[in-house]
Amino acid sequence: MISELKSEILHEVIVRRPDDSHKGTFGRVLLIGGNIQYGGAILMAAGAVVGAGAGLTTVATDLINLAPLHTRTPEAMFVDWRNNADLMTAIANNDVILLGPGMGTDGFAVQLVQQVLQAVTENQILIVDGSALTIMAEQNMTFPRDTFTIVTPHQMEWARLSGVQLNYQAEHQLNEVQRQILNIDVLVLKQHHTIIYTKDDQKQLQIGGAYQATGGMGDVLAGTIAGFTAQFKANPTKAVQAAVYAHSAIAEEMAGHSYVVKPSFIADFLPNYMARIQSNL
Numbered sequence: 001m002i003s004e005l006k007s008e009i010l011h012e013v014i015v016r017r018p019d020d021s022h023k024g025t026f027g028r029v030l031l032i033g034g035n036i037q038y039g040g041a042i043l044m045a046a047g048a049v050v051g052a053g054a055g056l057t058t059v060a061t062d063l064i065n066l067a068p069l070h071t072r073t074p075e076a077m078f079v080d081w082r083n084n085a086d087l088m089t090a091i092a093n094n095d096v097i098l099l100g101p102g103m104g105t106d107g108f109a110v111q112l113v114q115q116v117l118q119a120v121t122e123n124q125i126l127i128v129d130g131s132a133l134t135i136m137a138e139q140n141m142t143f144p145r146d147t148f149t150i151v152t153p154h155q156m157e158w159a160r161l162s163g164v165q166l167n168y169q170a171e172h173q174l175n176e177v178q179r180q181i182l183n184i185d186v187l188v189l190k191q192h193h194t195i196i197y198t199k200d201d202q203k204q205l206q207i208g209g210a211y212q213a214t215g216g217m218g219d220v221l222a223g224t225i226a227g228f229t230a231q232f233k234a235n236p237t238k239a240v241q242a243a244v245y246a247h248s249a250i251a252e253e254m255a256g257h258s259y260v261v262k263p264s265f266i267a268d269f270l271p272n273y274m275a276r277i278q279s280n281l
């Protein structure tokens with residue numbers, strides 16, 4: 001049975017920060033993605049991770065993205081994804097790994113995905129999005145058993161990964177069975193009115209609209225999920241639900257004066273929106 005994802009989730013998850021805290025308190029996020037063609041995807045995701053409030057953000061990407069990253073989001077640190085020693089150290093040192101936005105699907109990306117899936121541990125949270133999902137589908141790769149895994153496909157990516165074709169995806173039980181078979185903890189099946197499948201329930205977003213149908217919108221969602229799960233550690237599933245809700249609620253608010261909502265604007269607006277939730281405004 002699918003129930004509505006309601007705004008209460010925001011107040012449950014976005015709580016006042018303890019005074020006695022520091023950047024280490026709010027989690028470390030590593031993003032892996034952004035080839036030459038799709039550098040913008042990882043930049044947008046990184047902006048969202050920082051805007052959502054992660055304590056420390058590191059981006060493993062192509063060297064060509066270094067200057068744009070530091071120009072757009074100087075809060076983020078950089079790792080050259082072709083430097084394998086640095087990459088492995090970064091994977092070991094982070095709490096949340098976001099794999100895939102703008103990664104592309106060439107041979108280098110394939111071996112990178114393989115490596116990350118093998119390296120993550122039970123103490124980490126893995127979020128898989130974008131090209132990494134296409135690679136996993138094409139290469140028949142499996143999600144790690146002991147790591148809490150969040151997967152954020154749009155409907156085409158889900159069809160590739162699960163075999164549930166678009167015209168059958170309204171049969172929610174098919175998606176749920178595939179979530180279990182694929183060993184996914186939280187499945188965020190993106191669409192108009194996104195549905196989140198977990199072992200406990202299925203929740204559907206009832207806000208958001210076509211003003212979100214622009215490239216990069218999912219990259220910003222993935223970054224928001226990464227920032228929320230890193231920071232609000234008490235319940236990762238609820239952190240995902242809150243991120244999904246906040247992302248579309250901000251878009252809906254902006255749609256009052258924007259025909260199309262720019263994804264990077266949502267990333268930039270997150271701190272303001274979260275402060276208002278915290279103050280019940």
Ligand SMILES: NC(=O)C1=CN([C@@H]2O[C@H](COP(=O)(O)OP(=O)(O)OC[C@H]3O[C@@H](n4cnc5c(N)ncnc54)[C@H](O)[C@@H]3O)[C@@H](O)[C@H]2O)[C@@H](O)CC1
Pocket residue numbers: 037038039040041042100101102103104129130131132134154155156157190191192215216217218219
């Ligand atoms: N500025 C950038 O660098 C951007 C990079 N991107 C990256 O590009 C890579 C390829 O991703 P794409 O999603 O573009 O390509 P895909 O080939 O994975 O899927 C896109 C196609 O899926 C179909 N589709 C069906 N149902 C859909 C739904 N509910 N939502 C979205 N698409 C649906 C559409 O026809 C669409 O053309 C990813 O790594 C992604 O992160 C995109 O995010 C776009 C922006």
Ligand SMILES: Nc1ncnc2c1ncn2[C@@H]1O[C@H](COP(=O)(O)OP(=O)(O)O)[C@@H](O)[C@H]1O
Pocket residue numbers: 130153154190191192193194207208209210211212213214215216217218219220221
């Ligand atoms: N018509 C729509 N109504 C509501 N949400 C939408 C609509 N179109 C797109 N979105 C949202 O925008 C995001 C698109 O994600 P995705 O397809 O991965 O984009 P990208 O990879 O370009 O960043 C998802 O969160 C999706 O739910």
Ligand SMILES: [Mg+2]
Pocket residue numbers: 129130154218219
């Ligand atoms: Mg996407």
